[in-house]
Amino acid sequence: MIRNSRKExxxxxxxxxxxxxxxGLIFIYPTIDMFILSFQDAPLIGSGDWVGSDNYxxxxxxxRFGTAAWNTAYFVALSVLPGTLVALGIALGVSRLxxxxxxxxxxxFFLPYILPVSVVFRLWDWTLNFQFGIAMHLFDxxxxxxxxxxxxxxxxxxxxxxxxxxxxxxxxxxxxLAGLRAIPQEIYEAAALDNTSRWRTFRRITWPLLxxxxxxxxxxxxILQLKIFDQVYLFSQGGRPNDNxxxxxxxxxxxxxxxxxxxxxxxxxxxxxxxxxVSVLNFQLMRFAERRQ
Amino acid sequence: xxxxxxxQTARRFNLAGGAITLVTVICAxxxxxxxxxxxxxxxxxxxxxxxxxxxxxxETLTFDHxxxxxxETQIGSWYLNSIVTALGVTFITVTTSMFAxxxxxxxRFPGRTALWWLILASFMVPTQVxxxxxxxxxxxxxxxxxxxxxxxxxxIHPVIIIVYKQxxxxxxxxxxxxxxxxxxxxxxxxxxxxxPMNWGVTxxxxxxxxxxAWNAFLWPFLAVTKTEMMTITVGITQVWxxxxxxxxxxxxxxxxxxxxxxxxYLLFQRRVTxxxxxxxxxxx
Numbered sequence: 001m002i003r004n005s006r007k008e009x010x011x012x013x014x015x016x017x018x019x020x021x022x023x024g025l026i027f028i029y030p031t032i033d034m035f036i037l038s039f040q041d042a043p044l045i046g047s048g049d050w051v052g053s054d055n056y057x058x059x060x061x062x063x064r065f066g067t068a069a070w071n072t073a074y075f076v077a078l079s080v081l082p083g084t085l086v087a088l089g090i091a092l093g094v095s096r097l098x099x100x101x102x103x104x105x106x107x108x109f110f111l112p113y114i115l116p117v118s119v120v121f122r123l124w125d126w127t128l129n130f131q132f133g134i135a136m137h138l139f140d141x142x143x144x145x146x147x148x149x150x151x152x153x154x155x156x157x158x159x160x161x162x163x164x165x166x167x168x169x170x171x172x173x174x175x176x177l178a179g180l181r182a183i184p185q186e187i188y189e190a191a192a193l194d195n196t197s198r199w200r201t202f203r204r205i206t207w208p209l210l211x212x213x214x215x216x217x218x219x220x221x222x223i224l225q226l227k228i229f230d231q232v233y234l235f236s237q238g239g240r241p242n243d244n245x246x247x248x249x250x251x252x253x254x255x256x257x258x259x260x261x262x263x264x265x266x267x268x269x270x271x272x273x274x275x276x277x278v279s280v281l282n283f284q285l286m287r288f289a290e291r292r293q
Numbered sequence: 294x295x296x297x298x299x300x301q302t303a304r305r306f307n308l309a310g311g312a313i314t315l316v317t318v319i320c321a322x323x324x325x326x327x328x329x330x331x332x333x334x335x336x337x338x339x340x341x342x343x344x345x346x347x348x349x350x351x352e353t354l355t356f357d358h359x360x361x362x363x364x365e366t367q368i369g370s371w372y373l374n375s376i377v378t379a380l381g382v383t384f385i386t387v388t389t390s391m392f393a394x395x396x397x398x399x400x401r402f403p404g405r406t407a408l409w410w411l412i413l414a415s416f417m418v419p420t421q422v423x424x425x426x427x428x429x430x431x432x433x434x435x436x437x438x439x440x441x442x443x444x445x446x447x448x449i450h451p452v453i454i455i456v457y458k459q460x461x462x463x464x465x466x467x468x469x470x471x472x473x474x475x476x477x478x479x480x481x482x483x484x485x486x487x488x489p490m491n492w493g494v495t496x497x498x499x500x501x502x503x504x505x506a507w508n509a510f511l512w513p514f515l516a517v518t519k520t521e522m523m524t525i526t527v528g529i530t531q532v533w534x535x536x537x538x539x540x541x542x543x544x545x546x547x548x549x550x551x552x553x554x555x556x557x558y559l560l561f562q563r564r565v566t567x568x569x570x571x572x573x574x575x576x577x
Contacts, residue, residue: 005401011479012402019393020408022385022448027415030426037426044425045432093317096310101318107562108321111328114558114565115551116508118526122547123331126540132343134330166324171569178570198309220573227421230510234530248421248511255425256515268422279417286574 034272038265044255048262055266064242065267068250071157075228075246078161080221087169087217091176092206106173113170121234124163125150150235153243160231160244167231168224172217179213180206212288219282226275247271335359335544342541358545368546370521371528374440375507376553378524381444382506386453387499394457395483399469409458412451420449421511428515438522443513447506452572453498460491497568500561504554525550 038055042048059065094106112120128135130148139146149155183206191201229248236244245253247267255264334342335358337351362368396402397409427446428437436442464487472482488495513524520532529546558565 008400008479009402012396012400012405015392015396015400015479015483016408019389019454022389022445023411023415025430026427026446027418027423027449030423030430031418033426033429034423045429090317090320093313093320096314097317103562105318105321107559108325110566111325111555111558114504114554115328116526116554117510118530119547119551121530122543123327126331126334126544127327129540132345132540134347137347166327171573174566174570175573216573223419227419229421237530248424251422251424252515255428261425261429264425268425272419272422275419275422276417283417 034265034268037262038269040262040265042262043259044261044264046261051262055263056270058263059266059270064245064250064253067243068245068247068267071244072226072228072246074157075161075232076222076225078158079164079225080218082161083165083169083221084172084214084217086165087172088176088210088214090169091173091180092202094173095177095180106177109173110170112167115167117167117230117234120163120167121231124166125235128159151239153240156235156239156244160235163235164225164228164231168221172221175213175217175220176210179210183209215285215288219278219285223275223278223282226271226278247274331544332548335541335548337541339539339541358539358541359549361542362546362549366546367521367523367528367532368525368549371523371525372549374443374522375524375526377440378443378447378513379503379506381440382447383499383502385444386448386450386502387495389448390450390453390498391457391488391495392483394454395461395487397454398458398461399482399487400479412454415449416451416455420446424511424515427512431516436516438517438519442516443522443524446512446516447509450502450505453502456494456498456571457491460494461487464490493564494568494571496561497564497571500557500564501568501572504557504565507554 039050039052040048041051041054090109094102094109097105115123127133128149130136130146130151136146147155149159187205187209188201191205196204227248228246229252232244232246232249233241233252236249241249241253248271251264251267251271254260254267258264333349333351336354336356337348338353338355338357341348341352393408393412397405397412423446431437431442431445434442436445468486468490469482472486477485507524508526509524510526514527514531517523517527520528523531529543529550
């Protein structure tokens with residue numbers, strides 16, 4: 001086949017032009033700008049002097065940065081592994097069902113994931129309301145003293161992690177269900193013939209074959225939760241934001257509340273590298289998982 | 294292995310299986326309960342909402358709070374802003390990604406590999422870290438408090454190009470060669486062969502992009518300071534005096550904000566789940 005390669009290139013450039021234009025303006029330029037800004041003593045809007053690595057060295061003795069880094073790590077620990085296990089449990093339960101019942105049950109578990117964070121915030125702010133929340137009846141019944149959950153630092157992160165798991169679990173459930181469907185049915189039939197117990201079947205067949213998907217879910221969750229902001233911000237309103245800082249929240253606070261564009265950019269660069277490193281590991285795991293499948 | 298033994302084990306198996314099924318169904322109901330509770334509370338009069346007893350159905354069913362939200366707040370403008378910006382993000386993202394995905398999948402041109410690696414690499418960059426520079430850029434362009442300003446920074450969805458490339462790669466070469474023999478132009482091949490063959494994935498990707506854009510919080514929250522330019526996700530949580538400390542009113546606004554995406558999901562359940570598994574790199 002004769003191909004006019006010059007014409008083909010021109011058409012290709014015309015096709016990628018809109019994407020490349022947007023990408024350059026909204027992605028590449030701001031990324032470079034972020035690195036430059038992080039070495040300047042600049043406000044949010046306007047220019048500043050070059051200060052070398054000052055903005056970075058200051059982070060070492062910045063108490064709010066310490067709080068933000070710690071809380072982010074704490075939140076990741078509270079949400080990633082527990083969320084993945086909950087999703088796995090639900091997916092195993094849902095995969096046993098079939099037909100309309102399965103569709104209905106899956107929809108009930110999945111619906112929260114579709115909702116905007118503002119709606120999730122309103123629902124749980126109401127459910128866990130100190131005075132009138134329905135969950136407080138549960139507290140009374142168990143015998144715990146009622147607490148204004150989002151106003152007490154010790155309760156804040158666990159509660160936000162709980163709400164986050166409720167909100168985002170649907171996504172992981174879908175991935176686990178896809179993984180479970182990919183396991184050939186004959187393997188289970190063989191196990192059933194051998195009278196293998198339910199637990200043994202899970203340990204010896206389901207778990208090892210599902211491991212690639214589990215690794216995928218864990219890393220996606222990890223990257224997602226490192227970038228947490230919305231829920232923490234919303235639930236902190238009227239509470240104690242300085243105790244609840246997470247990385248993105250601190251970037252927001254430095255830039256938009258304290259008007260320190262340069263110092264905020266330095267925090268952004270730190271988070272940028274943390275997420276990139278985790279993502280590279282994620283990418284390797286995905287390739288590993290593909291090879292296994 | 295004797296006969297009765299297996300029957301017994303089988304019965305025990307079924308009993309345990311039935312119990313697991315029952316627990317799953319009960320858990321699903323509890324899981325979705327806060328949504329039900331939010332909706333029901335929004336349909337009760339304010340004095341009934343704060344009663345210290347659990348009433349699963351309103352004694353007096355009222356739509357007053359919805360009427361209040363729709364007539365006394367700016368929720369109408371917020372709805373419009375959300376619809377326009379979400380549709381804008383969806384349309385621009387899906388079309389530009391479709392074109393780029395087609396070029397990378399089907400055409401050979403200098404810079405193709407570099408572009409592909411750039412897209413894969415950008416998959417890893419968290420857009421949240423760019424908020425400062427997005428804000429400065431939009432301010433310099435005079436786009437804060439505008440639809441364009443809300444839309445532009447939300448257009449980075451490399452995963453959509455990746456999915457399109459995968460799907461275009463799978464279209465058999467025969468279709469392309471037959472079209473080339475007929476002297477069809479690249480545009481014709483794209484719009485008459487490749488796009489129609491992949492309507493399903495386009496629909497799925499459009500629905501989830503719309504849901505993502507509708508649900509976006511951080512960027513619309515930063516890009517807008519005027520209450521009449523807010524999207525609904527920002528408006529219902531950031532405008533304090535709009536609702537006061539009236540729980541049922543706040544909840545009715547939340548129900549209104551969540552309704553379009555919940556409906557989109559319930560109508561297109563299979564498409565949504567397909568697109569979401571695809572976006573995670575799993576073939577649905």
